[in-house]
Amino acid sequence: MSEPVIEIKGVTKSFGEMEVLKGIDLTVHEHEAVALIGASGSGKSTLLRCIDLLEEIDDGDIFLDGEVITDPSVDPVGVRRRLGVVFQAYNLFPHLRVLDNVTLGITRAHGVDRAKAEGQAREILTRFGLGGREDEKPSRLSGGQQQRVAIARAFATRPRAMLLDEVTSALDPELVGEVLSAVRDLKSEGVTMVIATHEMGFAREVADTVGYLHEGRLVEIGPPEQVLEEPQRPETQRFLRRLLEARRV
Amino acid sequence: MPRTRPAFIVLLLVALAALLAACGDDDSTTDSGSTETVSLDDCTPDQLETLTADTLTIGTDKPAFPPYFEDNDPTNGKGFESAVAYAIADTLGFSEDQVEWVVVPFNSSYAPGPKDFDFDVNQISITEKRAQAVDFSSPYYTADQAVVALSDSDAAGATSLADLADSDIGVQIGTTSLEAVEASIEPNAEPQVFDTSNDVVSALKNGQVDAVVVDTPTALYLTAVQVPEGEIVGEFPAPGGDEWGALLGKDSALTPCVSAAVDELKSSGELDKIQEQWINAGGGVATLE
Amino acid sequence: MTPPDRRAERAAAKRRKDRRTAAIAAVSTILVLGGLVALVLTSPGWPDVRETFFDADYFAETFPDIARAFWLDIRVFVVVEIAVLILGLGLALTRTSSSPGLFPLRLLAAVYTDLFRGVPVILVVYLMGFGIPALGVNVEAVILGGIGLTLCYTAYVAEVYRAGLKSVRPTQREAALAVGLNERQAMRHVVLPQAVRNVGPPLLNDFISLQKDVALLAIIGVTGEAFREAQIFASTDFDYTPLLGAALLYLAVTVPMARLLDVWERRQDR
Numbered sequence: 001m002s003e004p005v006i007e008i009k010g011v012t013k014s015f016g017e018m019e020v021l022k023g024i025d026l027t028v029h030e031h032e033a034v035a036l037i038g039a040s041g042s043g044k045s046t047l048l049r050c051i052d053l054l055e056e057i058d059d060g061d062i063f064l065d066g067e068v069i070t071d072p073s074v075d076p077v078g079v080r081r082r083l084g085v086v087f088q089a090y091n092l093f094p095h096l097r098v099l100d101n102v103t104l105g106i107t108r109a110h111g112v113d114r115a116k117a118e119g120q121a122r123e124i125l126t127r128f129g130l131g132g133r134e135d136e137k138p139s140r141l142s143g144g145q146q147q148r149v150a151i152a153r154a155f156a157t158r159p160r161a162m163l164l165d166e167v168t169s170a171l172d173p174e175l176v177g178e179v180l181s182a183v184r185d186l187k188s189e190g191v192t193m194v195i196a197t198h199e200m201g202f203a204r205e206v207a208d209t210v211g212y213l214h215e216g217r218l219v220e221i222g223p224p225e226q227v228l229e230e231p232q233r234p235e236t237q238r239f240l241r242r243l244l245e246a247r248r249v
Numbered sequence: 250m251p252r253t254r255p256a257f258i259v260l261l262l263v264a265l266a267a268l269l270a271a272c273g274d275d276d277s278t279t280d281s282g283s284t285e286t287v288s289l290d291d292c293t294p295d296q297l298e299t300l301t302a303d304t305l306t307i308g309t310d311k312p313a314f315p316p317y318f319e320d321n322d323p324t325n326g327k328g329f330e331s332a333v334a335y336a337i338a339d340t341l342g343f344s345e346d347q348v349e350w351v352v353v354p355f356n357s358s359y360a361p362g363p364k365d366f367d368f369d370v371n372q373i374s375i376t377e378k379r380a381q382a383v384d385f386s387s388p389y390y391t392a393d394q395a396v397v398a399l400s401d402s403d404a405a406g407a408t409s410l411a412d413l414a415d416s417d418i419g420v421q422i423g424t425t426s427l428e429a430v431e432a433s434i435e436p437n438a439e440p441q442v443f444d445t446s447n448d449v450v451s452a453l454k455n456g457q458v459d460a461v462v463v464d465t466p467t468a469l470y471l472t473a474v475q476v477p478e479g480e481i482v483g484e485f486p487a488p489g490g491d492e493w494g495a496l497l498g499k500d501s502a503l504t505p506c507v508s509a510a511v512d513e514l515k516s517s518g519e520l521d522k523i524q525e526q527w528i529n530a531g532g533g534v535a536t537l538e
Numbered sequence: 539m540t541p542p543d544r545r546a547e548r549a550a551a552k553r554r555k556d557r558r559t560a561a562i563a564a565v566s567t568i569l570v571l572g573g574l575v576a577l578v579l580t581s582p583g584w585p586d587v588r589e590t591f592f593d594a595d596y597f598a599e600t601f602p603d604i605a606r607a608f609w610l611d612i613r614v615f616v617v618v619e620i621a622v623l624i625l626g627l628g629l630a631l632t633r634t635s636s637s638p639g640l641f642p643l644r645l646l647a648a649v650y651t652d653l654f655r656g657v658p659v660i661l662v663v664y665l666m667g668f669g670i671p672a673l674g675v676n677v678e679a680v681i682l683g684g685i686g687l688t689l690c691y692t693a694y695v696a697e698v699y700r701a702g703l704k705s706v707r708p709t710q711r712e713a714a715l716a717v718g719l720n721e722r723q724a725m726r727h728v729v730l731p732q733a734v735r736n737v738g739p740p741l742l743n744d745f746i747s748l749q750k751d752v753a754l755l756a757i758i759g760v761t762g763e764a765f766r767e768a769q770i771f772a773s774t775d776f777d778y779t780p781l782l783g784a785a786l787l788y789l790a791v792t793v794p795m796a797r798l799l800d801v802w803e804r805r806q807d808r
Contacts, residue, residue: 054712081718091713095731104727109718157718359776361586382590382776419759423773441679441759442770448668452759455671457679499586 002030004063005161005192006051011060013046020046022216023060028161031190035203035224038213039239044196045088047213048163051194052085065160081109084154088166090146092138092153098125099134102153110157124152128182144175151182161192168199180206200243204228212236289513292506293342299367299503305343307334308353308366314446315470316527317372323350329466329527330370333389336519337368337495340510355423358496359383368495368507372464374425375494384501387508388492389520394429395468395484396537397453397476398460407482410434410537417441419458421449425491426462432488434462450475464491466528483537593779600771600780608764608787611752614684615791618752619745621688626695631725633696634703647696654693660754662686667758680763683755691748698740702733742799746792753788764788 006028013021020043028034036044049055051062053069053076062070069079093101102121106112112120125134128148130141138146147167154162164183168176180202186193187206197203203210204224211221214235220227231237300306309330312321318328326335326345338348351366358369359382368386375385396413398404404416410433418440420426430440441458443449446467452458453476460482463471468481495511497504514520578584632640632647654662666686667679706729714724734741753765760766768784771777 052716054715077715077718077720080715083716085713085716087709087713087716089709091709093710093713093728093732095735104714105717105719108723108727153717356773359773360778361590362583376775378775378777422770425774427770428774439761442761442766443759444757448757448759451668452671455668456674456676457668457671457759 002032003065004028005030005032005065006194007061007063007066008047008051009061009063011047011050011062012058013043013050013055014058020216021050021057024216024218026211026218026221028192028194030192032208033187033191033193033195033206034209034211035207036194036196036211036213037198037200037203037227037239042213043216044213045165048085048165048194048196052083052163053079054085077109081157082160084157084159084162086147086150086154086162086164086167088170090138090143090150090170092146092149094138097135097137098130098141098149101138101149102156105153105157121152121156124156125149127185128152129178142175143171144178147171147175147179148182151179151186155186155191161194162186164193164195164197166196166198168197168202200228200240212239214239287505287509289340289506289509292509294347297341297503297506300365301349303343304347304349305338305341306349306351306365306367307338308351308358308364308369309334309371310355311352314467315474316466317370324348327527329390329523330372332523332527333514333520334370334495336514336523337507337510340513341506361499364498364501367503368497368501370495372424372467372493373496375492376425383499384497384504385494386497386504387511387515388494389511389514390493390524392464392466392487392491392493393484394426394433394462394487394491395465396460396462396482397468397471397479398482399453399456399476399478400480401478402459404460405480405482407537408535410485413460413482413537416459417457419443419449419452419461421446421463424463425487426464429485429487429491430462433485453479469528481535483535485537590776591778591782593777596775596777596779597783600768601783603771604764604767604780604783605787607762607767608784610680610760610762611749611764611787612791614680614687614752614755614763615749618684618687618691619748622691622695622748625688625692627699629692629696630699630703633700651693651696654690655697657690659687659690659751660757662690663754664757679758679760680755683758683760687748687751687754691744691751694744695741698737698744699733701740702737703729705736706732738802739799742795742802746795746799749791749795750788753784 004027006026008024008026011021011024012019020041024043024047026034036047038044046055050057050070057070060070061068064079064082068074069076092098093104096104099118099121102125103114103117106117106120107114122131122134125131128151130145130148130152133141133145138149141149147170151164151167167183168179171179176199180199183193183195183202184206195203195207207224209221210224210227211218212227212231212233212235213219220231220233220236222232226232227236228240231240294303294305307323309318309323313323313328313331316328317330319325319331320327323331323334326332335345335348338345353366353369353371355371355373358364358366358371358373359379361382372392373379373385374392375388379385396404396407398407398416404413407413407416413434414436415438416436417438418430418434418436420430420440420442422442422444427440427442430436440462441452443452446463449461449463450471453461461471465481465484468484472479472481495507497507511520514523629647629651632643633651635644663683663686666682666689670677670682710728710732711724714728715721719727753763755763756766756769761770764784764787765781768780771780
């Protein structure tokens with residue numbers, strides 16, 4: 001594989017008494033898609049938030065393109081400009097049109113002039129099947145459409161890596177497909193991604209690597225065929241069996 | 250419809266107000282006091298329709314200031330207006346213990362509706378317009394306006410009314426002082442109007458205004474007691490004169506008698522004596538022109 | 539599908555019912571209002587009240603002066619409103635900041651808010667108008683009164699802003715940061731616009747209140763103000779009608795603002 005984009009070494013994070021991350025080591029290479037699976041509360045979201053510096057880690061280091069980003073002397077704003085995040089609840093800006101949701105980052109954070117930014121934004125929105133809806137407010141769109149806008153918004157700044165946090169979990173089943181389609185599109189572009197997900201089938205299809213997070217530890221990590229079909233660790237096996245029973249896989 | 254209904258009602262009420270205003274024509278005015286002359290023989294306590302039988306209820310504001318009242322107590326008979334009030338009562342045949350005093354804030358004295366006093370003395374100037382809303386007795390005093398300034402101010406050096414045109418002047422609301430200031434001094438800055446005479450005094454002491462204009466008796470008291478660091482710059486007659494009368498309810502049955510009593514006190518020289526005792530009018534006060 | 543004549547029948551019945559409801563509403567409104575008016579007009583004191591409060595000639599005579607004086611009210615209102623909008627935001631942002639270095643400022647802000655929300659506006663105006671000159675400072679009463687109003691309303695409006703800021707979900711700030719904005723940009727482009735939209739109605743409410751409270755300047759001797767002018771006329775001539783004129787002028791400004799409020803609220807709900 002190519003150069004590492006994100007390196008996570010010995011990261012721990014607690015919220016008060018509760019230890020959520022108990023020492024994570026993970027490397028994400030250029031163009032690689034890493035899927036993180038695990039039960040709710042296992043730490044998937046927290047890990048992604050730590051990478052984007054939305055949470056402060058307690059111990060360990062995180063590197064972006066070889067430079068440490070978790071040092072207090074590093075300006076988080078510069079780091080976040082190089083990463084893109086898509087949240088479970090989409091978190092679009094309700095007071096802005098769809099188009100402005102996408103251009104806000106490019107114009108304010110990256111200093112691109114408005115006309116050029118709008119052109120880029122329209123292109124990306126069309127690509128994700130949202131052409132023609134740029135002037136509407138987010139509340140007028142369906143959940144699936146809103147999440148696609150969120151993906152477009154994160155992608156528009158051409159980040160070094162995109163962090164997708166359970167992006168289909170809040171959607172009605174019939175809307176999941178269109179979002180997964182968009183992610184597939186990103187993958188074909190070669191975007192480096194870390195995807196926290198419940199959708200095992202999707203993980204198998206899109207991910208190059210799958211990691212299973214169990215109670216704050218990356219218990220098993222490897223190619224999807226291994227982790228999802230022939231898991232080595234008992235924790236992973238138990239997790240997948242439970243999922244099978246719930247007919248999620 | 251539901252949203253426009255409140256707006257509609259507001260419009261209706263405003264229109265109503267305008268309508269009522271339009272209906273309000275004032276051709277039903279009567280003159281100040283009464284043109285009837287009446288003999289004091291017809292003005293005895295048993296003949297007078299006072300509020301309470303055999304009692305004369307007199308109103309004034311609180312606090313009651315010198316030199317019109319003393320110690321904030323109208324019942325002691327001391328002070329110009331207290332003395333005048335008791336003199337009127339005596340002329341009408343009421344003894345001192347048949348006189349009751351009530352507190353009447355200035356703004357309430359002229360409100361329409363039944364009064365809770367027989368007459369009110371509160372340094373009230375008689376004007377034609379006011380006489381449309383209330384009755385006045387014959388005048389019992391003619392007041393001049395006086396200018397008071399702090400001794401170390403520029404205003405204190407004024408020798409004519411024109412000298413005061415650049416000063417910031419304060420007056421009390423509802424007094425003829427504002428009109429007098431605007432007509433006689435014609436100041437360049439609009440005079441400041443305060444609610445109470447205490448506020449006028451504060452404004453002078455704080456330097457909020459350069460000078461205040463009040464009736465001469467008030468000025469004498471001010472400089473003697475409340476603002477000793479102030480002095481009377483001079484006095485001038487109020488334009489159109491400034492006569493004070495007792496205030497009574499519109500078309501009060503008592504007006505002719507109270508007027509008759511005041512006339513009697515004037516012709517007998519009693520009023521002059523009272524004035525002499527309580528207001529040393531003209532005592533070394535310069536006249537401003 | 540309902541057969542067409544059934545539908546027409548239902549529509550007709552509904553129309554009849556609506557007409558009847560409207561008629562009842564109209565008749566009852568007229569009866570009640572008419573009854574009240576009749577009650578007032580037939581009371582024994584009415585002619586005197588009419589002359590003292592609704593004197594048409596006097597109204598016409600005094601209205602131009604009062605209208606001219608109202609211009610001062612409007613100017614004071616505009617200046618104070620702008621000041622309050624800006625200062626109130628500053629105060630709110632200070633109180634909601636979390637940086638430890640700003641602690642003394644935050645404490646001061648909290649004390650300020652409690653103080654000026656807790657004291658009646660009329661008292662603050664009075665103290666400004668009479669207290670400040672007593673310290674030897676020579677400033678026009680209008681300015682002192684305006685400062686008094688600003689002090690009080692900044693506190694009220696800051697609290698409204700604070701409520702607005704709190705009403706915006708923290709995830710909005712995070713999403714703004716995630717897109718690469720810094721804290722200031724996140725506040726300016728994402729959090730604040732939403733905060734203000736959320737509390738538009740209470741903000742506008744405070745401004746209607748402020749417009750009316752400009753009348754309080756009368757007590758510190760500010761002449762050339764509408765309420766004061768009306769008071770002067772009323773106590774000079776013993777005729778309250780000018781106060782009605784002043785009231786109408788205030789309504790002329792506050793009623794449209796209230797309607798604006800309604801429009802805004804309706805747009806928010808959409």
